[in-house]
Structures are given as structure tokens and as C-alpha cells.
Amino acid sequence: MAVRMAQYTIDVENLDVMVAFWSAALGYEVEQGDDGSAKLWPPEAPSAAAPTIWLQGSGTAKQGKNRLHLDLVADTDPQAEVRRLVGLGARHVDVGQTGTERFTVLADPEGNEFCVLDEPPTR
Template sequence: MPPHIAQCTIDVTDLDLMTGFWSDALGYTAGPAEEGGTHLFGPPGAPSVFLQRAATPHSPKNRVHLDLILDGDVEAEVVRLVGLGARPTDAGQTGTEPFTVLADPEGNEFCLLHVDPRSR
């Protein structure tokens, strides 16, 4: 059996700010980690998120990012995420993509998918 994604790790400079943002954005529960960061845990079977302290702020475009999917109104979710501190960002999209690109409060890009890729 091949490996599967168990966790996503995000480098952060403000651990409290980013713990609040990502736990609220994903509906995950935050817990301390031995490594000095924060673990975020979602429903059974969902990958966890590990927030680890970084000495330097975010630099140019991420080479790896989260793609989030929801059952519901994408526009309403964008408004909710922006209310939590996300912001729309330009990662070179044309405007015809089936996703919305946002950045978390520290500038880490992520996408809100309009269509589940498994349904294509």
C-alpha cells in the first residue's frame, strides 16, 4: 500500500494568530505539540495540520499549498475566510479557474475549490 498524506505542515511566525486562523477556518481542534508548535486535528481520517515556528516571514509564492473543498456556497465561504483574516491574492490565475486563491494572515496561499476534483 503506498503512503498517504497524514499531515500538512505550515511554517508560521505568529503561532497564536495562525492557530486561531487555521483552527477556525478548518473547524479543527488545536493542541500543543512537543516540537513547540501547534497540532490541529480534524475529523477521523482527515489529515492533521502542524503549525511550526519559523524565524522568517513568508517569501514568494508557495510551491505547495492547501486546496480546500466544501459542501456549500463558495462565495459565502470566501467571505467567512476573509472575515477570519484571509485575503484574496493573485497567484497568476486568469479568472476562469474552478477555484479561488486566498492567502492566510501570514501570506501562505491556499485555494478554495469550486468543484471536488474527485468528481471530474
């Protein structure tokens, strides 16, 4: 038996800012709860390739480097996607890159690190 990733949960301080960023970044639909949280749904039915995102209101700011993070893949030009994400509110961050990586490290508006891969992972 094995498990698959179904959902990625992010603790957020400002739910509205993070809903706006992540729904625009991923093209996901928003289902906002009345409990200070929101679920972001892929445009199609969830599958192993498209987990849901749960934005969980925490009321506190992020502290330290993420122990887990998202790796995103662009449909077309990865650097164009990086520019689009920066335009949405992401920023470049240095987590010790050497400059030879095949990905770009960004942080969302609350500082949660994520990567845009130059190409999809392969075996």
C-alpha cells in the first residue's frame, strides 16, 4: 500500500493576501470558509498530479526557512512564469543557491519559499 499527496497546507497570517496570490499563481478556484481558512481547488477534479491547497489562518507571521516547499513547473517558459509570479507579489530569495541550479527560488507574499523548476522532474 502507498499514499499520495492530496493537499498542501500553508499556515497564513493574512488570508486575503494569500488567497489572492496562490489562486492567481496556480489558477485554482477558491472556496473560502467562515473559519479563517480557504481551500483552493484545481480547475479540474483533484488528482495525484494536482493536489488541493489549504490556506489555514494562523494569525502569526512565518518564522525561519520552510522545511517543506512546493516545486512548481510552468506550462511554457519558466522565466516568464517567474516574472508573472513576481508581478503577483512573489520575490526572489536566497536559500544558499550556487547559481547553477535548474530552478528559481521565490517566496510568496508572506515569505514561504517555493521553486519554479526549469523543467519537470524526470526519472
